[in-house]
Amino acid sequence: MSQFFIQLMPWIMLAFGSVSLLRLILGPTLGDRLVALNVLSGLALGFLVIQGVLQGRALYLDVALVYDIFGFLGFLALAHFLKKKDE
Amino acid sequence: MEEIVFWIREVGASLAYVISIIFGLIGLVGLYRFPDAWSRLQTSSITSTTSILSMLLGTLIMSPNWEMAFRILIILGFFMISSPTGSHIIARFLWQKNIPHWKPEEGLKPGDNE
Numbered sequence: 001m002s003q004f005f006i007q008l009m010p011w012i013m014l015a016f017g018s019v020s021l022l023r024l025i026l027g028p029t030l031g032d033r034l035v036a037l038n039v040l041s042g043l044a045l046g047f048l049v050i051q052g053v054l055q056g057r058a059l060y061l062d063v064a065l066v067y068d069i070f071g072f073l074g075f076l077a078l079a080h081f082l083k084k085k086d087e
Numbered sequence: 088m089e090e091i092v093f094w095i096r097e098v099g100a101s102l103a104y105v106i107s108i109i110f111g112l113i114g115l116v117g118l119y120r121f122p123d124a125w126s127r128l129q130t131s132s133i134t135s136t137t138s139i140l141s142m143l144l145g146t147l148i149m150s151p152n153w154e155m156a157f158r159i160l161i162i163l164g165f166f167m168i169s170s171p172t173g174s175h176i177i178a179r180f181l182w183q184k185n186i187p188h189w190k191p192e193e194g195l196k197p198g199d200n201e
Contacts, residue, residue, distance in 0.1 A: 002100040002149060009142065012108055016134075019115050031124030031181045035131045038173045039118070042135035042166070046142050049162060053146045053155065061158040068162065072169040079176045083183060 006054055013047040030082060037078075041071040096148050103145030111138035123189040124181055132174045139166065 017040055024036035045068050052060025110133055117130025143163045150156040 002097050002104070002145075005101055005104040005145075006149060009104060009107075012111070016111050016115055020118065020134075023118050029124055029186065031177065031184075031186055032127060034177050034180065035124060035127050036118070038170075038177060039114070039131045039134050041173075042139045042170060045162070045166065046139045049143060049146055049159065053150055053159075056151055058155050058158060061155060061162065065158070065162050065165065068165055068169060072173065075173055076176060079180050083180055 006050065009050045010047055010054065013043055013050065017043040017047065034075075034079065034082075037075065041068075041075065045071075100145045100148045103141045103148065107138045107142040107145065110134065110141070114138060124177075124186060125188060128174060128177055128181075132171070135170050135174075139170070 020036050020039045020043065024033055024040060027033040027036055045064055048060055048064035048067060052058065052064065114130045114134025114137075117133070118127055121127045121130060140163070143159060143166065147156060147159045147163065150159055
């Protein structure tokens with residue numbers, strides 16, 4: 001049962017990620033795009049973790065941790081830059 | 088004893104994945120149905136916190152050995168810090184940009200639809 005779900009979850013994560021990527025492209029204002037980017041970063045982290053557990057490799061989990069840290073830093077820098085831009 | 092642990096792992100992981108799928112779907116529907124960035128922020132927090140968090144808990148239950156379990160635990164702790172902080176940064180960005188709130192259309196009072 002859980003083997004079925006663990007095989008299914010990467011595809012679910014990919015589908016959710018593509019839907020939120022569509023919001024990132026469509027989003028009418030800047031705030032919508034930032035919201036979609038936040039969701040997309042979390043979904044990519046989930047995809048990497050479940051792929052690592054599925055293939056039994058701990059290397060993917062290291063990659064996921066570093067991706068999360070750098071994604072968060074990049075997100076912070078992006079919000080700061082967009083805030084400073086109009087002033 | 089072995090069988091009990093096996094069944095606890097099986098049922099717990101399946102339950103965590105089902106919760107993750109349901110809350111992810113709710114969050115993504117809200118991302119398209121809600122009218123402005125303020126209310127979309129709320130559903131995006133549902134997706135990124137509840138869905139990803141319960142999925143990480145499911146992989147933590149299913150993890151084959153201890154080194155992967157501790158790595159997932161570290162990722163989970165960092166994600167618990169970084170994801171609400173990201174939502175807070177978005178909210179402060181919207182607040183400082185003075186992005187207007189969504190209002191109902193003119194001449195429509197609450198309760199008119201009933």
